[in-house]
Amino acid sequence: MNRISIELSIARVVLSLGSVLLAAGTLGAQSPHQDFSGFWEPKYTGGSGAFSDVFGKVDRAPLVPGLPPMQRPSGEHPAYGAKDPVDGSACRVLAFPFFMTSSPPFDILQRDDEILIVSEREGGSRHIYMDGRSHPSDVEHTSNGHSIGHWEGDTLVIDTVGFLGFAGVPGGGRRGPNTHLVEQYKIVDSGEHLTVRFSWEDPAIYTKPHSYTLNYYKMPKDTYAFEDPCDSGNAKEYQSVNGVSVIGATSVYRQDTPPAKSPPAPAAPVK
Amino acid sequence: MKANCTPRKSAQCMALLASFVLIFAARSNAQSATPDISGFWELRYWSRNIPKATLTPAAANADRQAQAEKEFHAIRWCNHVGVPFMMDDGSPIDVRQSKNEIAITSQSNSPVRHIYMDGRQHPSIDTFDPTTLGNSIGRWSGDTLVVDTMGFNDAGLNAIPGGGVRGENSHLIEQYKLSGEGRKLQVTFTWIDDKMFTKPHTYAFMYEKLPSSTTAREWLCDPMDGARARFLIDPPQPPK
Numbered sequence: 001m002n003r004i005s006i007e008l009s010i011a012r013v014v015l016s017l018g019s020v021l022l023a024a025g026t027l028g029a030q031s032p033h034q035d036f037s038g039f040w041e042p043k044y045t046g047g048s049g050a051f052s053d054v055f056g057k058v059d060r061a062p063l064v065p066g067l068p069p070m071q072r073p074s075g076e077h078p079a080y081g082a083k084d085p086v087d088g089s090a091c092r093v094l095a096f097p098f099f100m101t102s103s104p105p106f107d108i109l110q111r112d113d114e115i116l117i118v119s120e121r122e123g124g125s126r127h128i129y130m131d132g133r134s135h136p137s138d139v140e141h142t143s144n145g146h147s148i149g150h151w152e153g154d155t156l157v158i159d160t161v162g163f164l165g166f167a168g169v170p171g172g173g174r175r176g177p178n179t180h181l182v183e184q185y186k187i188v189d190s191g192e193h194l195t196v197r198f199s200w201e202d203p204a205i206y207t208k209p210h211s212y213t214l215n216y217y218k219m220p221k222d223t224y225a226f227e228d229p230c231d232s233g234n235a236k237e238y239q240s241v242n243g244v245s246v247i248g249a250t251s252v253y254r255q256d257t258p259p260a261k262s263p264p265a266p267a268a269p270v271k
Numbered sequence: 272m273k274a275n276c277t278p279r280k281s282a283q284c285m286a287l288l289a290s291f292v293l294i295f296a297a298r299s300n301a302q303s304a305t306p307d308i309s310g311f312w313e314l315r316y317w318s319r320n321i322p323k324a325t326l327t328p329a330a331a332n333a334d335r336q337a338q339a340e341k342e343f344h345a346i347r348w349c350n351h352v353g354v355p356f357m358m359d360d361g362s363p364i365d366v367r368q369s370k371n372e373i374a375i376t377s378q379s380n381s382p383v384r385h386i387y388m389d390g391r392q393h394p395s396i397d398t399f400d401p402t403t404l405g406n407s408i409g410r411w412s413g414d415t416l417v418v419d420t421m422g423f424n425d426a427g428l429n430a431i432p433g434g435g436v437r438g439e440n441s442h443l444i445e446q447y448k449l450s451g452e453g454r455k456l457q458v459t460f461t462w463i464d465d466k467m468f469t470k471p472h473t474y475a476f477m478y479e480k481l482p483s484s485t486t487a488r489e490w491l492c493d494p495m496d497g498a499r500a501r502f503l504i505d506p507p508q509p510p511k
């Protein structure tokens with residue numbers, strides 16, 4: 001190869017690189033993946049709070065025989081782990097996956113390195129790390145768990161571990177500290193609908209993976225988030241948790257002790 | 272200038288053309304790109320530049336005891352803290368910037384801040400229910416993100432650094448700008464409220480960036496946590 005040919009080859013490479021850069025800049029450096037950004041809501045045709053539209057389509061969870069009923073105090077059961085403050089009462093955090101079936105919409109912010117799924121309900125936001133990291137070996141157990149994601153074609157696959165114990169799952173299922181969730185997100189109908197396939201795995205809870213699909217509807221572009229305030233210090237409906245008054249300075253102390261049959265006497269004032 | 276590209280000089284001509292394309296592409300990208308302020312950011316002990324606010328007489332004479340009791344209630348019962356407290360709650364904030372929206376999450380008991388970047392206006396104040404975070408819209412002015420927020424209520428922890436409180440008459444303008452090769456983020460807050468301040472009240476924070484491997488933590492505020500309630504309610508005792 002003579003000198004002119006080498007210069008010609010280098011020039012062609014530089015020209016191609018410049019064209020690619022120019023195209024990328026012109027297109028605003030668009031991601032090659034499906035865009036899930038925006039507000040999505042489950043729709044309940046039966047009216048507010050009519051969850052039959054969602055739960056009616058979910059098969060019963062294949063529970064391991066002998067599991068205690070979910071509503072019963074079960075902090076000692078190995079499938080649940082320690083009870084956590086995510087039961088929704090008294091303004092406690094509503095445990096995942098509740099907000100994925102609750103009527104308020106959730107907002108998805110999509111980046112190449114991370115996807116945020118933001119709920120209006122108590123329970124914060126889900127961080128889906130897309131930067132190739134793995135789950136930490138010493139994962140901190142949280143209501144939303146630790147989530148990593150990747151793309152399989154036009155499907156977003158999210159893998160989540162590290163849940164806090166004891167929370168309900170549609171179909172009569174539940175999740176515990178060792179539960180593993182795989183979700184598959186896919187946009188259909190020209191972007192108007194989002195389908196999410198949930199698959200829960202936990203040998204201590206399920207005899208086989210508990211899977212179901214939920215559908216969400218795209219909301220208008222000018223949708224904005226509401227705030228869902230909750231004040232257990234004021235609302236009458238939160239004045240009793242498990243039959244125990246929680247109003248006042250002293251009654252909450254009994255959360256560390258077994259429920260009393262009768263209300264305890266107020267603590268003596270500090271002298 | 273007329274190009275003189277003979278076949279003999281074709282390689283040099285193509286290289287010249289390629290250089291022009293490369294330079295133009297680079298400039299085009301640089302012009303279209305906006306800074307990316309995404310990441311975990313935390314304040315340091317030197318990070319607050321907060322002048323004293325100039326309050327109106329009515330605001331200066333407000334019932335401080337009532338405000339203190341209101342704040343205690345918000346903390347005791349895990350109310351949403353809201354803006355501006357969530358921007359300085361003692362733990363890092365997480366900023367995530369996408370094409371149409373920027374989210375700011377804190378580890379205190381607050382919903383996520385949504386800053387809409389799609390060119391929309393604020394919703395009508397006649398239909399918007401005021402919140403602790405308000406309604407935020409943003410735009411880029413050069414390399415500075417300008418966020419305009421209104422639609423506040425006075426719930427949660429509404430004290431404003433330097434003096435005054437957030438309420439339904441509050442209007443907040445924030446300016447976000449990177450410095451230090453992207454390792455620092457300065458946020459300048461300006462509160463406008465003619466019932467609270469005699470002139471706009473401006474102060475600034477400078478955040479430091481945390482490693483990209485930082486993981487979001489989940490902060491559960493449990494009003495039924497006995498140990499927490501006991502700590503908040505009982506006066507600390509000296510050694511016996």
